[in-house]
Structures are given as structure tokens and as C-alpha cells.
Amino acid sequence: MNKSFHKEVLNAINKKSGKKISSGAVNKLASTVKPSTLQNEAQLRKLIKQVSAMANIPVSEETVKEIVAAVKKSGMNPNNMESLMKMMLNK
Template structure:
């Protein structure tokens, strides 16, 4: 994965209220494949991993909203920055 933009990393840290390292985000992002965004179970797993990494609890209703937004957006599964921005809106 290429370098994560400072803007995206700052947004993650601001939203989480914690200091999450670029290497942690890259490590998690490296596990995401295009098929991850096509599978509801994989999306749920990813959202829960992000939640655990940020130490921010996410309700089942919020997880369902994020999954719906990802599926509705038709975003490019290779664009992790767009996925992070989408998740930060929730």
C-alpha cells in the first residue's frame, strides 16, 4: 500500500480522539481485498477491526449503516482512502 495521506491519517486520529499510527492503518489496510467490499461478513469484520484499533465502540446499527453506504456508493475497492473517509462520516 502506498503512503496514507497526512490528511486522512489526521482525520482518523481526530475522529477517534486517539493517536493511531500510519503503520497500524497500513497493516490493517493490507488485509483488505476488493472482495472485502463485496462481502457483508468481511465488511463487518473490517469495521470491527477498525473499531478495536481506534478503541471506539460501534453499534450494530452503525455497522449496518456503514455497510449500506459502502454498497450504495459503488466505490472502487482499491481506494482505501475513500473507504476511510466514508467510515469517518459515520
């Protein structure tokens, strides 16, 4: 992920959440994500809930289902986290 995009994503998360999230916290969470995470619904749900908790933004079960369906439907390359972040920011 390029540096300017990383900064843009972090700024968007902080603005939406009203909470200052450090790049270290994001990097720590991102380091646990593997390509298989996006292929396994249980792992993807867990990731969505972790991001929700970190940003202190509640995510309804309906929204979780929509994100899971969008990830599956998109056929996105699980190695491309930038695409996933863009999709989630537009949600």
C-alpha cells in the first residue's frame, strides 16, 4: 500500500470515528490478515468486528453481511488490501 494512500485511509478512519487511531494499531491489525482471511467468512467477520471495535463504530449484523457479500462478489485479489480498504471506506 503506498504511503499517501495509507495516510489518507488513516485520516478517513479518524475523521469518521472521531477517535485518534495510530498507524501502529492499524499496522498491528493488518499484520494478522492473511489472504485466506478474505476467503473464510468466519475470519472475515472477525476482522470486520475488530476494525469496528478499533474505530469505535458499531457495525450492525446487516452491514457485516453486506460487507461479506461485497467481498465475495468482488472477486478481489486478497493480496490487495488497498482495494479492500477503498471498498470499506465507501460503505
